[in-house]
Amino acid sequence: MKHAQLSAADAHRVYTAIAELRAILGARLSTGESVRGLHARDNSHHAGRLPDAVAFPETTEEVAEIVRVAARHRVAIVAFGAGSGLEGGAVPVGAGISIDTSGLNRIHDIGAGDMIARVGAGVRRLALNAALKETGLFFPVDPGADASLGGMAATGASGTNAVRFGTMRENVLGLTVVTADGKIVRTGSLARKSSSGYDLTRLFIGSEGTLGIITAVTLRLHPLPDTVSAYAQFETLAGAVEAVVDIKRAGIALGKVELLDAATIDVINRHSPESGLRSAPMLFFEFHGREEDIRPVADLIGEVVTAHRGVLSWAEGHAAQQALWNLRRDALGWAKADRAGARAWPTDVCVPVSALAGVILATREDIAASPAPAYIVGHVGDGNFHCVFMLRDGEEDAVHVFADRIALRAIEAGGTVSGEHGIGLGKRSYLEREHGTEAVALMRALKATLDPDNILNPGKVLPDADTQPYSIHAIQLGHIA
Numbered sequence: 001m002k003h004a005q006l007s008a009a010d011a012h013r014v015y016t017a018i019a020e021l022r023a024i025l026g027a028r029l030s031t032g033e034s035v036r037g038l039h040a041r042d043n044s045h046h047a048g049r050l051p052d053a054v055a056f057p058e059t060t061e062e063v064a065e066i067v068r069v070a071a072r073h074r075v076a077i078v079a080f081g082a083g084s085g086l087e088g089g090a091v092p093v094g095a096g097i098s099i100d101t102s103g104l105n106r107i108h109d110i111g112a113g114d115m116i117a118r119v120g121a122g123v124r125r126l127a128l129n130a131a132l133k134e135t136g137l138f139f140p141v142d143p144g145a146d147a148s149l150g151g152m153a154a155t156g157a158s159g160t161n162a163v164r165f166g167t168m169r170e171n172v173l174g175l176t177v178v179t180a181d182g183k184i185v186r187t188g189s190l191a192r193k194s195s196s197g198y199d200l201t202r203l204f205i206g207s208e209g210t211l212g213i214i215t216a217v218t219l220r221l222h223p224l225p226d227t228v229s230a231y232a233q234f235e236t237l238a239g240a241v242e243a244v245v246d247i248k249r250a251g252i253a254l255g256k257v258e259l260l261d262a263a264t265i266d267v268i269n270r271h272s273p274e275s276g277l278r279s280a281p282m283l284f285f286e287f288h289g290r291e292e293d294i295r296p297v298a299d300l301i302g303e304v305v306t307a308h309r310g311v312l313s314w315a316e317g318h319a320a321q322q323a324l325w326n327l328r329r330d331a332l333g334w335a336k337a338d339r340a341g342a343r344a345w346p347t348d349v350c351v352p353v354s355a356l357a358g359v360i361l362a363t364r365e366d367i368a369a370s371p372a373p374a375y376i377v378g379h380v381g382d383g384n385f386h387c388v389f390m391l392r393d394g395e396e397d398a399v400h401v402f403a404d405r406i407a408l409r410a411i412e413a414g415g416t417v418s419g420e421h422g423i424g425l426g427k428r429s430y431l432e433r434e435h436g437t438e439a440v441a442l443m444r445a446l447k448a449t450l451d452p453d454n455i456l457n458p459g460k461v462l463p464d465a466d467t468q469p470y471s472i473h474a475i476q477l478g479h480i481a
């Protein structure tokens with residue numbers, strides 16, 4: 001990856017800031033090419049630029065000092081958590097400094113009685129849950145990857161558990177944030193609810209490092225539930241999705257409900273033939289509670305599944321449950337491995353549950369023409385699904401058009417272009433269509449107030465004036481009819 005040419009004045013500002021930061025951080029400021037390379041990408045397909053330096057702070061005060069230096073020299077700062085993001089949020093697009101939060105890794109406090117934990121932004125979710133093991137509590141938000149809690153707050157992450165426990169928005173009680181002028185702000189409290197003042201906590205959640213750098217997070221914990229798992233295979237994709245809607249309407253509490261389309265089940269059968277699944281759409285369920293509490297609702301679930309031409313089976317015992325959820329975890333990795341040289345391009349729309357079946361079916365029909373195989377999986381209890389393309393070099397334009405249509409279809413259905421991955425670089429072109437001109441103008445006004453020199457993760461979330469959805473751009477260029 002090459003540096004774009006900096007003007008002499010810009011280069012001077014960047015290198016002066018780096019020299020000042022070196023005096024503060026010593027060896028915890030790296031300008032080595034390999035370290036910068038690791039901070040020039042995340043788990044997405046988005047290419048960026050090498051940061052000019054990577055800072056490794058260990059305290060909130062150090063983050064504040066770094067930001068003050070950057071602010072003084074008007075140098076961009078990009079927060080970097082675990083780099084597991086899927087929309088290029090942590091990928092620098094211009095000159096500047098990456099702040100790696102991995103050194104903010106202290107678990108400050110576990111209040112088992114209040115079911116609260118306060119942790120550094122760099123603490124990973126698996127490390128937190130390991131530390132909670134003895135308490136019988138856990139932090140439920142699970143984005144699949146072993147992300148940092150700061151990164152999860154910054155993206156408004158969720159995942160398979162959200163249907164039961166909510167997303168980061170519902171599970172963060174407060175934050176410590178360094179603002180663009182290097183001030184330290186504490187939001188929220190230890191109380192489980194509050195109607196005191198503007199909700200600054202939720203202003204920063206989902207802001208993807210563009211409004212402040214999160215250095216600590218206060219989290220809501222939950223008792224670790226007993227779980228019972230089941231799965232159902234359906235004749236049709238519509239049957240599977242409609243069954244979820246009816247189960248929710250019947251008031252049955254779901255711990256998790258995941259959709260896998262027939263193409264994904266075919267992958268599972270190739271890699272795990274002992275699973276013996278039919279090539280048909282499938283739901284994986286997890287119910288929370290003791291087995292004897294759940295059994296009485298089993299008949300009701302069976303009735304709903306049968307009404308939608310499905311067959312319900314229970315995963316008996318811990319090992320069978322584990323094996324079932326491992327299939328969900330491994331399926332997309334196997335799908336990628338099946339196509340030599342392929343990489344994944346995941347989409348991430350969320351629509352009202354009543355519109356979900358129609359949107360998924362329209363997507364499945366549309367992607368039949370895709371040159372890259374595509375797999376649909378989803379946290380369907382929330383109306384959130386991912387259509388994941390496994391593309392090879394040269395297929396980017398075609399996949400971009402399909403991904404674009406998926407996003408536009410979600411907006412038309414009253415939904416959102418991002419259920420959980422965020423906007424980053426990848427989804428900026430849809431922001432105005434989804435939220436409207438006035439709402440985006442208000443977002444711009446907030447950004448200008450909190451970060452007037454645009455030093456915090458510039459080029460992310462908010463669209464440039466001429467940004468528009470890819471297919472419209474491609475039609476104008478004559479790339480597609």
Ligand SMILES: Cc1cc2nc3c(=O)[nH]c(=O)nc-3n(C[C@H](O)[C@H](O)[C@H](O)COP(=O)(O)OP(=O)(O)OC[C@H]3O[C@@H](n4cnc5c(N)ncnc54)[C@H](O)[C@@H]3O)c2cc1C
Nearest residue numbers: 081082083084085089144147148150151152158209214420
């Ligand atoms: C296999 C796989 C499966 C995934 N499944 C899901 C899923 O089901 N649900 C889901 O929500 N996500 C999912 N993701 C995406 C990803 O794990 C989440 O977006 C996660 O929240 C990112 O956390 P991170 O620490 O890796 O952040 P990064 O990727 O490092 O950064 C993400 C964004 O947050 C900003 N940021 C990071 N730390 C801070 C901070 N301390 N302060 C301010 N801004 C910060 C960055 O600048 C960037 O804009 C998946 C990713 C992978 C690889």
